[in-house]
Amino acid sequence: MRSIIIKGDVSFNANSQLLNSNIFKLLIGEIIEDSEKKKNSLMPFFDLFLVDTDVVDTLKKYDINAIIQLLLILTKNKIEEVDGSPYYCFPKLGNKKDLLVKFVENLFNLWRNKHRFIVKEDKFTHNRFERIFKQMVLVKTNSDLKSLVLSMYRQILINISDTRLKILRQLPGGAQVGFIVDTPNVKQKAKINAEWLYKMEHVWSFVFEPPVIFYTKSNKRRGLFKLKEKGILDKIKLNPQNWFVFPIHVCKKLIHVVVNKEYLALAAGLGNLFELASFEIVNNVKPDGIYILGMDKNFFEEDDDYNGVIYHEKDGTYVGIVGDDPSIDYFGYMKKVILTIHNLIVIDENRLPIHGALAEIKLRNGKKANVMIMGDSGAGKSETLDALNRLHKNVSEVNILIDDMGSLDILKTGEIVAYGTETGAFVRLDDLQPGYAYSAMDRSIFMNPNEINARIIVPYSNYSEIIKPTKIDYFFYANNYEKVKENEKAIEFFDSSESAYEIFSKGARMAKGTTSEKGLTYSYFANPFGAIQKKQQHDKTAKIYLKSMISSGVKVGQIKTQLGIAGFEKDGPYNAAQELLNLINN
Numbered sequence: 001m002r003s004i005i006i007k008g009d010v011s012f013n014a015n016s017q018l019l020n021s022n023i024f025k026l027l028i029g030e031i032i033e034d035s036e037k038k039k040n041s042l043m044p045f046f047d048l049f050l051v052d053t054d055v056v057d058t059l060k061k062y063d064i065n066a067i068i069q070l071l072l073i074l075t076k077n078k079i080e081e082v083d084g085s086p087y088y089c090f091p092k093l094g095n096k097k098d099l100l101v102k103f104v105e106n107l108f109n110l111w112r113n114k115h116r117f118i119v120k121e122d123k124f125t126h127n128r129f130e131r132i133f134k135q136m137v138l139v140k141t142n143s144d145l146k147s148l149v150l151s152m153y154r155q156i157l158i159n160i161s162d163t164r165l166k167i168l169r170q171l172p173g174g175a176q177v178g179f180i181v182d183t184p185n186v187k188q189k190a191k192i193n194a195e196w197l198y199k200m201e202h203v204w205s206f207v208f209e210p211p212v213i214f215y216t217k218s219n220k221r222r223g224l225f226k227l228k229e230k231g232i233l234d235k236i237k238l239n240p241q242n243w244f245v246f247p248i249h250v251c252k253k254l255i256h257v258v259v260n261k262e263y264l265a266l267a268a269g270l271g272n273l274f275e276l277a278s279f280e281i282v283n284n285v286k287p288d289g290i291y292i293l294g295m296d297k298n299f300f301e302e303d304d305d306y307n308g309v310i311y312h313e314k315d316g317t318y319v320g321i322v323g324d325d326p327s328i329d330y331f332g333y334m335k336k337v338i339l340t341i342h343n344l345i346v347i348d349e350n351r352l353p354i355h356g357a358l359a360e361i362k363l364r365n366g367k368k369a370n371v372m373i374m375g376d377s378g379a380g381k382s383e384t385l386d387a388l389n390r391l392h393k394n395v396s397e398v399n400i401l402i403d404d405m406g407s408l409d410i411l412k413t414g415e416i417v418a419y420g421t422e423t424g425a426f427v428r429l430d431d432l433q434p435g436y437a438y439s440a441m442d443r444s445i446f447m448n449p450n451e452i453n454a455r456i457i458v459p460y461s462n463y464s465e466i467i468k469p470t471k472i473d474y475f476f477y478a479n480n481y482e483k484v485k486e487n488e489k490a491i492e493f494f495d496s497s498e499s500a501y502e503i504f505s506k507g508a509r510m511a512k513g514t515t516s517e518k519g520l521t522y523s524y525f526a527n528p529f530g531a532i533q534k535k536q537q538h539d540k541t542a543k544i545y546l547k548s549m550i551s552s553g554v555k556v557g558q559i560k561t562q563l564g565i566a567g568f569e570k571d572g573p574y575n576a577a578q579e580l581l582n583l584i585n586n
Contacts, residue, residue, distance in 0.1 A: 001026050001027075001030065001114070002114065002115060002262060003114065003115040003116075003117065003261065003262055003264055003265065004023055004111075004114045004115065004116045004117065005117050005118075005119055005261060005264070006023075006116065006117065006118045006119070006145065006175055007118075007119065007120075008118040008119055008120030008121075008138055008141050008142070008178060008180075009120055009121055009122075010141075011141065011144065012141065012144045012145040012148045013144065013148070014148075015072060015075045015148070015152045016072060017148075018148065018149065018152065019068050019071055019072050019152075020068065020072075024068065025059065025064055025065075025068070027107060027110055027111060027114075028064050028067055028068070028107065029058045029059050029062075029064060030110065031103070031106055031107060031110060032046050032058050032062055032064075033058050036058075041099070041102070042099070042102060042103055042106065044096075044099065045096065045099045045100065045102075045103055046062060048091040048093075049062045049063045049064070049066055049067055049091075050062055050063075051063045066090065069090075070082070070090050070093075071104070071156060073088065074155075074156045074159045074160065075152055075155050075156055075159070076159075077159060078159045078160075079093055079094055079097065079100070079159060079160050079161075080094055097160055097161050098161075100160050101157060101160050101161055104153070104156055104157060104160070108149075108153045108173075111149070111173070112171065112172065112173065113215075115176065115214055115264065115265045116174070116175045116176050116177075117175055117176070117177050117178070117179065117264050117268075118138065118141065118142050118145070118174070118175035118177075118178040118179075118207075119178070119179050119181060119201075119244075120134075120137075120138050120141070120178065120179070120180050120181070121181055121182065121201065122134050122137075122138075122180050122181075122182060123182055124182045124184070124204045124278075124279040126278075126280065131205065134180060134205070135180065135205055135207060138178045138180060138205075138207050139178075139207055142174045142175050142178055142207065142209060143174065145173075145174040145175065146172065146173045146174030146209075149173035149174065150170070150171065150173045153173070154168070172209065172211070174209060175209060176208070176209055176212045176213075176214075176268075177206065177207065177208055177209070177212060177264070177268040177271075178206070178207035178208075178209070179203045179205070179206060179207075179244065179264075180203070180204055180205040180207070181201035181202060181203050181204070181244065182201065182202060182204055182279070183198070183199070183200070183201055183202065184198070184202050184279050184282045184283050185283055186198050186282065186283050187283055187284055189284075189286070190282075190283065190284050190285055190286045190287075191286070192233065192286065192287065192290070192313075192315070192317055193231075193233045193234055193313070193315075194233045194236065194290065196236070196237060196238045196240060197245065197256065197258065197290070199240040200238075200240045200243050200244065200245045200258070201240070201244055201245065202244075202245040202246075202247060202279070202282060203244055203245065203246050203247075203267075203276070204276070204278070204279055205276070206268070206271035206276070208268075208271065208443075208445075210441060210442045210443065210444075211441050211442070211444075211446065212268065212444070212445045212446065213445075213446040213449060214265040214268070214445065214446070214447055214448075215447075215448055215450075216265060216266070216329040216330055216331070216447060216448060217326040217327075217329040217330075218326060218327050218328065218329045218330040219330055219447070219448045219451050219452070219453045219454070219455070220330060220332070220453060221307075221330060221332035221333060221336060222307060222327075223305060223307050223308070224308075224528050224532060224533075225307075225308035225309065225310055225320070225336070225337055225340050225528075225529070225533070226304065226305065226308070226309045226310065226533075227310050227312065227344070227533040227534070228309060228310070228311050228312065229312045230311060230312070231311060231312075231313045231314055231319075232311040232313075232319050232321070233290070233311075233313060233317075233319060236292070236299075238258070238292075242260060242261055243258055243259065243260060243261065243294075244258075244259050244261065244264070244267065245257070245258050245259075246258075246259060246267055246270050246276070247276070247277040247281070247282045247287075248270055248274040248275060248276055248277055248338075249274060249275040249276075249277050249281075249463065249467075250274060250338060250339065250341075250342040250421050250422075251342065251406075251407065251419050251420065251421045251466070251467055252419075252467055253288040253289065253341075253342050253345055254277055254281060254282075254285055254286075254287045254288055254289075255287060255288060255289040255290070255291060255338060255341060255342070256282075256287045256289075256290050256291070257270060257291045257293070257334075257338065258290065258291065258292045258293070259293050259294060260293060260294025260295075260324060262294060262324070263293055263294045263329065263334075266293065266329070266330075266331050266333070266334040267293075267334070268445060269331050269334060269335075269426070269445055269447075269457045270334070272423075272424040272443075272444070272445055272457040272458060272459045273335065273422050273423065273424040273425075273426060273457055273459075274338075274421075274422060274423060274424075275423055275463040286317075287317065288316075288317065288318070288341075288345055289317060289318040289319070289320065289338075289341035289342070289345065290317065290318070290319045290320070291319075291320040291321075291322075291337055291338055291341060292319070292320070292321045292322070293322050293328075293333065293334060293337075294322070294323075294324045295321050295322065295323050295324060296323070296324055297323040297324060297325060299321075299323075300321075300323060306322065306323025306324075306325055306328070307322060307323070307325075307327065307328055307333065308320065308321075308322050308333065308337050308340075309321050309322075310337070310340060310341060310344065310533070312344075316348075318341045318344055318345065320337045320338070320340065320341050322337060330447075331426060331447055331455065331457065332426075335404075335426055336529055339404075339405045339421060339529050339530075340529040340530045340533070341530075342405070342407075342421055342530075343405070343407075343527070343529050343530025343531065344530045344533065344534060346407045346530070347530060347531070347534045347537055347538050347541065348537075350541055351407050351408060351409050351541070352407060352408040352409075352538075352541050352542060352545045353405065353406075353407050353527060353529070353530050353531060353538075354372065354374055354402075354405070354406050354407060354408055354418070354527070355374060355375070355376060355404070355405055355525070355526050355527040355529060355531075356372055356373050356374035356375060356381055356402065356404075356405075356406065356478070356526075357372070357373050357381040357382055357385055357400065357402055357403055357404065358370065358371070358372040358373075358400075358401045358402035358406055358418050358420070358470065358472075359371055359385045359388075359398050359399060359400050359401060360398075360399040360401060360470070361388060361395065361397075361398055361399075361580075361584060362395070362396040362397050362398075362399075363394055363395060363396055363581070363584060363585060364393075364394055364395070364396045365394075365585070367584055367585060368584070369473040369474060369584045370401075370418075370470055370471055370472055370473045370474070371385075371473065371474040371476070371580065371584075372402070372406075372418060372472050372474065372475050372476070373385070373476045373477075373478050373559060374475070374476065374477050374478065374504065374525075374526055375477060375478030375479075375480070375509065375526050376507060376509045376521075376523050376526040376527070376528075378428075378480065378509065378510075378511060378563065378564065379478035379479075379480045379509050379526065379561065379563065379564075380478050380480045380561025380562070380563035380564075380572065380573050380576070381478050381561075382403065382425070382427055383561065383563055383573035384478070384559065384561050384573040384576045384577050384580070385398055385400065385577070386573070387573045387574040387576070387577035387578075388577045388580065388581065390574070390577075391577060391578065391581055394581055394585070395581065400425070400460055400461065401418070401420055401461065401465060401466060401470055402418060402420040402421070402422075402466065403420075403422060403424070403425040403427075403460065404421075404422060404425065404426065405420075405421045405422065405529070406418050406419055406420045406421055407419050407421075408472070408545055409469065410544075410545070410548055411469070414548065414552050415471060415552065416471070416472045416475075416545070416548060416549050416552060416554055417469035417470055417471055417472065418469070418470050418472055419466070419467060419468075419469060419470075420461070420465075420466030420467065421466065422466065423459055423460070423461050423462060423463055423466060424457055424458055424459040424460055424461075425457070425458055425460055426455060426456075426457050427455065427456060427458070428453060428454065428455060429446075429449060429454040429455065429456055430454070440456070440458050443458065443459060444456050444457060444458040445457040445458075472549070472554050473554065473555065474554070474555045474556075474557075474583075475549055475554050475555070475556045475557075476491070476556075476557055476558055476559040477503050477504050477526075477557075477558040477559070478526075478558075478559060478561050479503075479508070479558045479559065479560045479561065480509055480510050480560075480561045480562060480563040480564035480565070480572075481508060481509060481510040481520055481564045481565070482560055482562070483560075483562060483565055483568070484560050484562060484572075484575065489579060490559060490560045490561075490562075490575055490576045490579045491557055491558070491559050491560075491576070491579050491580065491583060492557050492558060493555055493556065493557035494550070494556050494557055494558075496550070497543065497546040497547040497549075497550050497556075500546050500550070500556045500557075501542070501543060501546055503558055504525060504526075504542070504546070505524060505525055505539075505542070506522055507522055507523040507524055507525055507526035507527070508520065508521070508522050509521055509522075509523065509526065509564065510563075510564025510565070511564070525538070525542060559576050559579075559580065560572070560576060561573050561576045562575070562576070
């Protein structure tokens with residue numbers, strides 16, 4: 001049991017609600033199993049409650065109900081009173097206080113180490129004041145749960161021994177994330193061939209209880225997502241009890257993200273990264289794509305990789321599927337499959353998806369420019385724009401409009417404009433300026449902060465800004481693998497669309513360990529998320545756009561971030577930012 005789902009439609013006011021729940025039985029069973037496996041110092045305590053040595057099932061081998069009743073009594077009575085009472089038949093524990101305290105501490109820590117979610121079924125309403133009221137009710141419920149857990153934990157320790165409570169810590173004990181769910185009334189015109197989808201609970205609101213920290217089983221993404229030009233929806237059968245639907249906007253596209261309850265930690269990140277669609281949209285608009293995360297691996301065909309397959313239905317709907325496996329327990333599988341679906345739709349519309357960042361850069365002297373930097377993960381896009389913020393003597397502000405993925409369009413006037421996809425950023429902790437992650441802790445989601453490639457999901461923009469067409473002034477390829485030699489500049493421009501195409505299409509990059517790749521790698525247009533799957537169609541579109549950019553006055557070139565060169569991880573992006581500043585200023 002990795003995730004704990006708590007019902008949010010009850011009021012938490014009694015210790016017995018928690019201790020007599022099935023969740024606590026499973027937690028105690030988990031501690032016993034761990035102690036048996038490790039043969040640790042808690043075994044003498046559990047041996048006191050051993051009832052049948054021949055049984056394999058932990059919940060039957062030990063009298064877990066007796067342990068729960070002991071804890072319940074210790075919320076009211078001191079251990080000496082329990083030992084001396086003729087009404088209780090528990091083992092004498094007055095001389096085993098330290099052992100009992102250790103068990104209680106381990107139980108509390110195990111609870112806090114789980115991914116904890118509170119789910120409340122509540123009707124969606126179009127009245128924003130009623131929606132806020134319903135959100136505040138869930139906040140109050142979670143606050144009551146937190147208070148109950150902490151007070152119960154402390155009271156039990158006090159009744160065992162007061163030596164551990166000289167310092168009180170207001171530790172998070174409630175749910176980390178809350179979801180308010182309802183089953184929408186989808187109109188027939190908006191339905192796709194998936195009746196099971198409309199029986200599932202759809203999330204219409206998130207409630208975060210910071211700091212939100214999740215420890216997932218993987219921290220890297222691997223391989224490409226295969227595209228199959230055939231349907232799959234008619235073969236899918238899902239039990240609505242085990243899944244939640246998160247309807248989101250990716251730019252202006254509507255995608256329903258269907259998540260197995262075991263992967264709610266990944267689903268929580270959607271709240272910081274995408275715009276949640278209202279039920280008014282869900283009920284009346286047919287989705288452009290469906291993404292299912294956590295499908296049984298037996299569902300996949302022999303030639304498929306369960307780390308990501310995307311199907312193209314006859315009606316144009318794209319359906320992405322990722323299997324249930326520890327290796328995909330990484331938010332990159334949530335984000336990148338969704339963006340791949342978006343990009344495939346964009347290519348079908350003869351627009352150009354861009355794996356890159358876009359920023360509106362304003363200088364203190366009044367000059368400004370919209371700069372787009374294209375590149376794969378770890379190329380130095382975000383790092384260069386982040387370095388601009390540190391040049392505060394000259395830079396007024398750097399407004400990030402696109403952090404990772406966007407698309408280009410050519411207006412009837414011939415002007416090149418960009419659209420974003422995400423309202424937040426999924427970035428490496430190591431790539432942020434010192435202290436930034438801590439300053440944003442109250443609104444961020446941390447993923448595996450103790451490991452290499454630790455990540456943070458932080459909101460940075462609003463939906464109306466990212467879907468607004470933004471004119472492009474500069475379009476760069478992020479070159480992180482070439483060193484800037486003496487008397488060279490970090491920025492160089494291309495004279496023709498052919499020379500630009502050679503660099504952009506090659507997609508060279510020194511891998512930084514954000515995926516399973518290492519060393520100098522190549523990825524077509526630095527975009528394995530749709531571009532490579534529809535390479536022939538994308539290629540024609542890309543050549544048209546590069547030619548149109550240069551002819552319309554957009555400055556097209558490459559910026560050498562040097563991020564992949566040892567020793568230049570900080571100075572490389574900073575020097576590139578300095579040169580970009582000079583370029584805009586002059």
